[in-house]
Amino acid sequence: MQLTSAETVLEATDLSVELGGLPVLRGISLSVGVGETVALLGGNGSGKSTLVRTVVGLLPYQHGTIALFGRPQRLFRSWRRIGYVPQRTPVGTSAATVREVVGAGLLAQRPPFLPAGKAHRRAVTEALEVVGMAGRAGDRVSWLSGGQQQRVLIARALVGKPQLLILDEPTAGVDLEHQQVLAGVLDRLTDNGTAMLVVLHEIGPLAEQIDRAVVLREGRVAYQGSLAGIPGLHAGGHECEEPAAPDPIGGAILQQTDLVRPNGSQGNGRP
C-alpha cells in the first residue's frame, strides 16, 4: 500500500513499560513519519532496546498507545511492512546458510509449501549485494565474523522491502567501510519513503541522514530535536560546531558520556 508523505508510520504515546515489576520506560511519546530517520540515543540501560522491542510487539506495555501505519498495534497484522534488526544477535552456532537466513525474511510473503521461486532468490541476492555479502551466500553463518553476521541480519530485514525499518545498533561491530556502505543504502531507502528508527551508540556515518534524535535517559525522553542540538555530541568524531541549547524534556540535562560510548562500558542500570 502506498503512503503519502504526510503519514505517520509509527506513533507511540505516553508509553510505559515495566519489566520484572520495575519501571523501565515512563511516559514515552515518539513518532516516525514516512521517509523520516529518527535516531534513538541514550546511555546503557536507558531503555532503547526495550522501546523498540515493545514497538515490534516482543514486550507488553502497561500504559499508553502504539500505532503502526495508523492502526493500533494490537490490531496491526501487516508485519511484513516492518523490518527489524535486533541488537547484535548471536547466530554463530547456526548451521543455516547466509542465503537461508536472509530468505527467512521473506517467509511471510511466500505461499506455503512451495519452494523459493526465482523472484525470491533474486530478492535475496539483491539484499545480500546491498550489504556486500552476495559472495558468501552459500556459506554457513557460523563461519562469518560478528560484523559479517550483522550485515546478514540487515539483509534479512531489507529483503522484504519494508516501509518501516527498525534497527537496534546496526553498526555495532561493523567496520567503518561497511558502515559507510550501510549509510548509503539507508539513505536511498529513505529517499524512497522508508521510515527508520535506529538505535545508535555512535552516530558515525549515519549522521548525515538523521532527521531527528530522541535521547532516552532513565526510561524517559530527555531530548527530542536535531542532532546538532545535543550539547557536546560527537557524531562519529565530528563535534557539533555550535551546540545549541538543549530542549530538555522532563527537566533532564544531557551528558555526552550518556550518548556515544562505543563499548557500552558505563552502565547506569535500571532507572
Ligand SMILES: Nc1ncnc2c1ncn2[C@@H]1O[C@H](COP(=O)(O)OP(=O)(O)OP(=O)(O)O)[C@@H](O)[C@H]1O
Ligand atoms: N526482561 C527484563 N527483565 C527485567 N529488566 C529488564 C529486562 N530487559 C531489560 N531490563 C532492564 O531494563 C533497562 C533498560 O534496558 P535496555 O536493554 O532497554 O537498555 P538500552 O538502552 O538498550 O541499553 P544498551 O545501550 O546497553 O543496549 C535495564 O536496566 C535492563 O536491565
